[in-house]
Amino acid sequence: MICKLCSTYIKPLCFMAATQSKKRWESMTHLSPPAMRWRTSTSPAPVLTVTPARGLVDEPISIKAGFMPPQYPVTLCAQMRSEKGDLWEAFGHYKTSADGTVNLARDHSVGGSYLGCEPMGLFWALQPAPGERDGLRLRKKNVETPFIVDISLLEGHVTPRERENSELAVATTERWYMAPGVQRIDIRQNGVVGTLFLPPGPGRFPAVLDVWGMGGGLVEYRSSLAASRGFASFSIAYMEHKDLTVQLDIDSSDAYMKKAIDILRDHPQICGDRIGVISLCYGVYLTLRTATLADVNVRCTVMYSCVLKNLSCPLLYVLGEDDQNLSSTENSKLVHINGLKTAGKSYLYTRLSYPGAGHLIEPPYAPHTRMSYWRVKPEKLPTLWGGNIVSHAAAQEESWREILKFLDKNLRGHLSSYARCNVTE
Structure with missing residues (x-):
């Protein structure tokens, strides 16, 4: 209904309030006039800004x-x-x-x-x-x-x-997931299947290889966000993708991972000596040996919920203490005490540990999923990831901020945040 006094939309009861006496209005509603002053035709309607x-x-x-x-x-x-x-x-x-x-x-x-x-x-x-x-x-x-x-x-x-009957505004x-100017490039090269995201501008950019878990396929949203924050990011598939000729396992992954890093290293808009790896769950196993190979020479590694040893570059380990999918806390102790500390490399290790967070620590503000159905051929099975909603949300927000700082420090070095590498050739 359109109010004849102010030409704005109002509910029918508001129209009655504007045209009938105050006494009659009180007799027709359980709400007293003082509590409803904003619903008269002389008051502005509620406003919502997002x-x-x-x-x-x-x-x-x-x-x-x-x-x-x-x-x-x-x-x-x-x-x-x-x-x-x-x-x-x-x-x-x-x-x-x-x-x-x-x-x-x-x-x-x-x-x-x-x-x-x-x-x-x-x-x-x-x-x-x-x-x-x-x-x-x-x-x-x-x-x-x-x-x-x-x-x-x-x-x-x-x-x-x-x-339906209570909406005010x-x-x-x-x-x-992509900032204006970010480029998305399909990659099908030397058997490698992936998507490369480049930040706006000519580069050259520091880069990360982005490897996900056993869910398979090609997961792009973390890479597109990383590129939106100034890092070239290459998300690759290694299983459950129609364009893959071989499904990788931990014993056959080295050559594939090397090819993926070479694609980054040879790209004209990427700093070939400033490449890191970010990986989750089973994807960590596939990248571990690659990260420790001398001829690969990655600058830093970010891991979610997995085991590591023999590393020679800085490592950021992100874990949820209520991870119901992997023994993340126990694994982190093995990484530090039995791996890096024993080798005299504790200085390489940084751990972000979040009480109440589960296995699936996503970028900020993503909805928490404690359990979901996961396709395990030939059927879908319920999978428990863990975490409680409030603590998990806090972990996602803080860890993403710390990951970006970690990448900035180790891939850009002394350069200012989000600056280009500008490597002299």
């Missing part, structure tokens, strides 16, 4: 709402569709401050998907909506398109199922 409206998934979002009564109950709700069409959602219950505003960087959720002051809770607390498929894990396949997240301001402390934000 900034930036377009940004990278590892960037924080500012969510604010205003023009409401003080101490008024409202719900902030986030909803988005996965690439397969599954609905994911999260919500928090808030009360407005004395000036009638809500600011997620300041105010505490008193109920819903999370509690407390959590500015990004609407993102990392996303879970499959009731009625969606069981055992889902949110992973981005096409990094050249964003996730579209709808943020709603709802009246009262309600659930997303009740949004809506805003949308796009969450991208």
Whole structure:
């Protein structure tokens, strides 16, 4: 309905309040007039702002709402569709401050998907909506398109199922995995299958080889983010991909990994002597021997949840102490005490250990998955990853920041953050 007094959209009850007497209005509703002053035609409608409206998934979002009564109950709700069409959602219950505003960087959720002051809770607390498929894990396949997240301001402390009759304002934000100017290049060379991401500009850039776990296929979203932060990144497939001629194992991986690093080293926009490796789970086993070979000479290694020895370059070990998939804590002790310390190389070792975090430590603000179905031919089996939602979210945010600092220190050296290598040929 359009208000004749201010030409703005208002609910039918608001129109009645503007045209009928105060006494009659009180008799028609259970809510007293003082609590509903903002719903009259002479007051501005509630406003919801979500900034930036377009940004990278590892960037924080500012969510604010205003023009409401003080101490008024409202719900902030986030909803988005996965690439397969599954609905994911999260919500928090808030009360407005004395000036009638809500600011997620300041105010505490008193109920819903999370509690407390959590500015990004609407993102990392996303879970499959009731009625969606069981055992889902949110992973981005096409990094050249964003996730579209709808943020709603709802009246009262309600659930997303009740949004139709309680929606006060809506805003949308796009969450991208590639910054403007990042190049995505398909690589099918010398038997190597992968995707190379180059940062904006001519280079030359420091680079990382990005190797994932036994889920197989070609996983690109960590590489595209790394390139968005100034590092050329080469994500490779080694199993479960249609273009692979051979499925690799730990005994046959050396030649393949060398070829992948040579592709980076020979690229004209990449600093050939500033290459690192970042790997997860089973992918670590495949890269370990490669990283220790003298003729490969990688500058640094970032590992998630696995064992290592005989390393000669700086190592950042990231682990979740509630990892239910691998014995990450025990492995980290073996790496340090039985491996690097015994060899007199403790100075190479840095460990990031997170209580309450599970196996799947992703880039920041990704929804936590404690259990998901994992395809193990010929069927899908439930796999327990571990972690609790709040601690895991904190681990993802801090570890990504520390990984970028580690790569910057060891691949750029004295150069300023995100600067080009500019190697003299």
